[in-house]
Amino acid sequence: MERIIVWYLRMSVFYFAAGALVGFCMLLWPDESGYYISSHAHLNLLGFMSMMIYGIGYHILPRFSGVHIYSQSIIRIQFWLANTGLLGMAICWPLVLRQIARPFSEVLLMISALSSLTAVVLFAFNIIKTIKPADK
Ligand code: HEM
Numbered sequence: 001m002e003r004i005i006v007w008y009l010r011m012s013v014f015y016f017a018a019g020a021l022v023g024f025c026m027l028l029w030p031d032e033s034g035y036y037i038s039s040h041a042h043l044n045l046l047g048f049m050s051m052m053i054y055g056i057g058y059h060i061l062p063r064f065s066g067v068h069i070y071s072q073s074i075i076r077i078q079f080w081l082a083n084t085g086l087l088g089m090a091i092c093w094p095l096v097l098r099q100i101a102r103p104f105s106e107v108l109l110m111i112s113a114l115s116s117l118t119a120v121v122l123f124a125f126n127i128i129k130t131i132k133p134a135d136k
Pocket residue numbers: 019020021023024025026027033037040041044045049
């Protein structure tokens with residue numbers, strides 16, 4: 001397995017643990033829970049689930065099609081955009097909801113969300129350009 005793909009999978013399980021920990025803390029402190037739902041949901045869904053799908057997708061889909069991934073550079077750029085984007089979202093969301101360090105936290109949340117979105121679009125582009133139907 002390629003090194004960068006191992007890193008996608010490592011970060012995925014890291015976000016799973018972080019997301020579950022935030023969820024558990026939300027149960028411990030229900031009055032505070034509302035500030036952290038979006039961080040919790042996206043650590044789990046954009047972090048654990050999506051990052052796992054990025055890694056497994058990049059490993060398996062080209063093998064199904066018998067080709068190489070369209071762009072290795074996109075895999076790397078996407079990795080950094082997805083991780084900085086998600087970390088920024090997870091940290092800034094509660095700050096924004098708690099009205100801490102605004103408007104700086106809001107701007108950073110927007111930039112992070114845009115970074116995550118770009119990673120999603122790059123993944124879609126790279127996969128679309130990679131997969132192709134089997135020859136008849
Ligand atoms: C140890 C594991 C987990 C704990 C303790 C936990 C705990 C919680 C808690 C306390 C809430 C807030 C519920 C509310 O007040 O409405 C919540 C919401 C949520 N959780 Fe988890 N969770 C865990 C794992 C997961 C996982 C693995 C996922 C997804 C893969 C997930 C996705 C969500 C989502 C999407 C919401 C928001 C639902 C909404 O919008 O109302 N959680 N979780």
